[in-house]
Amino acid sequence: MDLLERRMRIARLIAKELAGTIGEGEREELSRWLAEDGLHQEEYGRLKMSLEANDRVWEEQAAGRRMTDAYWERAKRRIRKQRRVAWSKYAAAIVLPLAITAFWLMNRETPRVQVPVRTAAITHGVVKAQLQLADGRKVELNDTTRLCIKETGGAEIQTSDKMVKYTGRDTVEMPLTGEDRYNTLIVPRGGEFALELADGTRVWLNSESTLKYPVHFAGNRREVVMTGEGYFEVEKDAGRPFIVAVNGVNVRVLGTSFNISAYNEKVVTTLVEGKVQLQKGIDSVTLTPDQQGIWQAGKSGFEVKRVEARNYSLWREGIFCFEDTDLETILDAMARWYNVNIFYMNPSLKSMKFSVEVKRYENIEQILRKIEQTKRVEFDIKDRSVIVRE
Incomplete structure (x- = not known):
């Protein structure tokens, strides 16, 4: 064409x-x-x-x-x-x-019978995900799913209470198959889900995120691969560090709580408690509580700054919290959660800074109207699109 x-x-x-x-x-x-x-x-x-x-x-x-x-x-x-x-x-x-x-x-x-046009209802996200098993099976999950799946090696996967949970004793021995068996939890746009890994580590995944992980953590390593955003509460194990690989950055911990956001070419790690080490190639940095480490493509090294760490994990408690954050970042989060498209009448609007704290389960229109009260920006909603204008 x-x-x-x-x-x-x-x-x-x-x-x-x-x-x-x-x-x-x-x-x-x-x-x-x-x-x-x-x-x-x-x-x-x-x-x-x-x-x-x-x-x-x-x-x-x-x-x-x-x-x-x-x-x-x-x-x-x-x-x-x-x-x-x-x-x-x-x-x-x-x-x-x-x-x-x-x-x-x-x-x-064109003459035709007039039929009322239905505007697509914009609703907040819900508890939903897809679990992809190592043998190729796929299981759709929601907040009412109740399943018990047997895995090779004796592990069981239970899905209940809005969480995927791996039960059965974790092992430091290699699996009988001679290779690790990996499962993947996929959370779509407009969804959220949580899981408990075989070692007891808990992970909450935000919308449009994935986590690839072994059914058992074998040997002296515990490593998972993530995209999107997740909050981790890592089970302590001094002999086996926990590593999250995300966009080429390795986040290495022993036992701690932290949030990672990596929806684009920026990886933002925010430490709530404990200590983590970030590594990208030859660059590395260690974070202490209420510090945030940022790696961005095209820039050298890690940027470290002090923040109110809890604000970056409130999403798992049902709250959007942004402190002096650019409008593009705020609306990108809304777009993923409410599954809408965002259009800017003027690209310069993307860099405007706002501080917003609202309930994650509110109607999107109520949230946008609160931002409009600043008198700096206006929004028009059409079907599943939000148009941003001055």
């Missing part, structure tokens, strides 16, 4: 979304286009607000046609001034708003 064809296709999808006739597959296609480039999100936001703000114009079809015709005539005059080789690029730039106008008019003119 060439550039012009794709722009026409996207224009049709935006118009269908505004008219409330877009299908699920089409909505996913539009979401992929929006995710490709921040400029797409800005263009989408401007067009959407312009059309919705001037909805009264479309009630008069003749006026709407005149607007479309005038737009096209102006465009053609400008195009004639461009060199032929620039046609495709220039036409692609103008076709989106023009085509949306045309598709919108056609949609409004």
Whole structure:
């Protein structure tokens, strides 16, 4: 599909979304286009607000046609001034708003039975996850799942009380199979779950996170691999350090409580109690309670700063807590928990700082209105999208 064809296709999808006739597959296609480039999100936001703000114009079809015709005539005059080789690029730039106008008019003119349009309900996340076993089996979990699964080597997996729990004595011997057997807990967008590992260590996983871990911790090591965000309460074992591998950073502990957030190219480790050592290549740093270690791609070494550590783990107690945090980080957390898309009318809004403490199970609209009370930013909610504007 060439550039012009794709722009026409996207224009049709935006118009269908505004008219409330877009299908699920089409909505996913539009979401992929929006995710490709921040400029797409800005263009989408401007067009959407312009059309919705001037909805009264479309009630008069003749006026709407005149607007479309005038737009096209102006465009053609400008195009004639461009060199032929620039046609495709220039036409692609103008076709989106023009085509949306045309598709919108056609949609409004088509006679059909009026059916009330349902706006997708935005609800908070729930307790849910998928457990992938070493033998390939997959088990869907929620807050009512009650299962007992036998594992090779004598371990049992029990799922109850919103937690996956491994029972049976952990071992320092190698498994009979001669190799470690790994399970993976996957928490999707809009979910959360917890588990207790074979050594007694407890882990709470936030939305859009995974944890890969052995059924038994064999030998003198305890190592897991994580993506996303997790809170760890590590069982003490002086002879076997516990290691969390995340985005190339190793977090090494003996017995402690800490939070790790690594949704992008930044790994943020916040120590609640005990002591942890962070290592990335030849760089390493040791944290003490209420310290935070940050490793970011493209920067050398670890940044260490003092924080109120408890604030970074309140999410597992049902509270969003952000202290002097940029709006992008805050809304990214909301997007994962409420499973929504965020669009910024102006990219500079992402860096604005806010301090927010709200209940994690509140309606998202109530949370956004609290941020709006600062008079620095406003939000519009459309279906499963949140548009951010000044």
